[in-house]
Amino acid sequence: MSQHQIDYEVLNSRSTKENERHWSLQVHATPGELQAFDKSGYLVREKLFQGHDLKRLRNALDRLEERESEKRDNAASNKRGWGFIPRYLMDKEPVFLELLKFQPVLSIARAMMGPLVRLRGLSARISYPGEDRRHQTPWHQHLRVxxxxxxxxxxRPHCLDALIYLDDLNLDTGPVSIVPGSHHWLDREVPTDTYESITEEVEICVPAGSAVLIHGNLWHRALPTLKTKRRMLILSYTPTWLRKSPHGGPQPEDGLTKSFLEEADQEEQMLLGVGGYS
Ligand SMILES: O=C(O)CCC(=O)C(=O)O
Ligand SMILES: [Fe+2]
Structure with a gap:
């Protein structure tokens, strides 16, 4: 995959440390891909995770799912629901914390929003097939402000969401559907509770281990999971001065990020929401 370099200087004469001011970034995309991403609001990356790496993510999510099986059962039995959405994944399994600086996503987030970005969250969505249910999502966007x-x-709120698919996306599991360019529509609202097709929508099917990067305000929906279980992670970044995701109740108190922060360097602290502004 082609990479290119961006050198950022943060215009903050008060920053005392050199590495706060100068950022030399190796971006995992071409300038043309970034331009197209800005225009369309989505960028597909096939097979970012394969073999052992993909298996570790799947195993970690499966373990977490079993630990939270009560919540899973409640969510899974919901007939027209989103499925099960475990949150704060970086607090719960070390392999998820490794994604904090996953360059194929983070470098693109920084190329699109500048060097000062933070994690908005890492959560998952697991949807299950069933005779009597249709796990899917209505049309929605993520920054409704x-x-x-x-x-x-x-x-204007900006956010990069990497939708990382741990299973093949196809008609059995449910493609993801997006409306190209809709993240630029600042004068209209996504229709509420709507599952109908929109003329301009594009359905995306990708092999397991792929990611679909979207602007957080791109109109999107997940089509129904019909035959086999479907596992997805959402890795999100915003500028440092935006707040983290409000969803999913309080963060676990003694989660993995807490001890990680005690040893973390400045960049890691910033990514977890400490500083990086003013
Ligand atoms: O499952 C998907 O493909 C997308 C899910 C989604 O949009 C979300 O959880 O916000
Ligand atoms: Fe979404």
Missing amino acids: VSNPLPPWFS
Whole structure:
């Protein structure tokens, strides 16, 4: 895969450390791919994880699913629900914490939003087939904070969400569907609770281990899981000065990120929400 370098300088004369000011970034994408990503709001990366690496992610998610089986059973029995959405994955399994600096995603987040980004969250969505249920999602976007009219000093919210698929996406598991360019629509709202098709939508099927990177406000939905279980991770980044995901209740108190933070360097702290602004 082609890479290129971006050298950022953060214009903050108060930053005392050289590595806070200068960022030399090896971006895992071409300038053309980034341009297309900005325009369409999505970028497909096939087979980012394969073999042993993919297996470790699957095993970790399966372990977590068993540990949280009560929540899983409640969510799975929901007839027209999203399925089971475990959150705070980096607090729960070491292999997930390794994704904090996964360059094929993080370098693109920094190329699109600047060097000062933080984790918004790492969660999963597991959907199950069943005679009497259709796990799927309605059309939605992730940063629902845009006002109409747009005020002169409106801060447009940006977020990169990497949808990482641990199983093949196909008609049995349910493709993901997106509306290209819809992240730029600041004057309209996604229709509520809608599962109908939209003319401009593009359905995406990818092999296991692939990622579909999206702008957090791209209109998207997951089509129904019909025949086999489907496991997905969402790895999200925002600028440092945006708040982390409000979903999923309080963060586990003694999760893995807590002890990790005690030893973390400045970049790692920033990625977990400590500093990186003002
Ligand atoms: O499962 C998918 O393909 C997408 C799920 C999704 O959009 C979400 O969990 O926010
Ligand atoms: Fe989503």
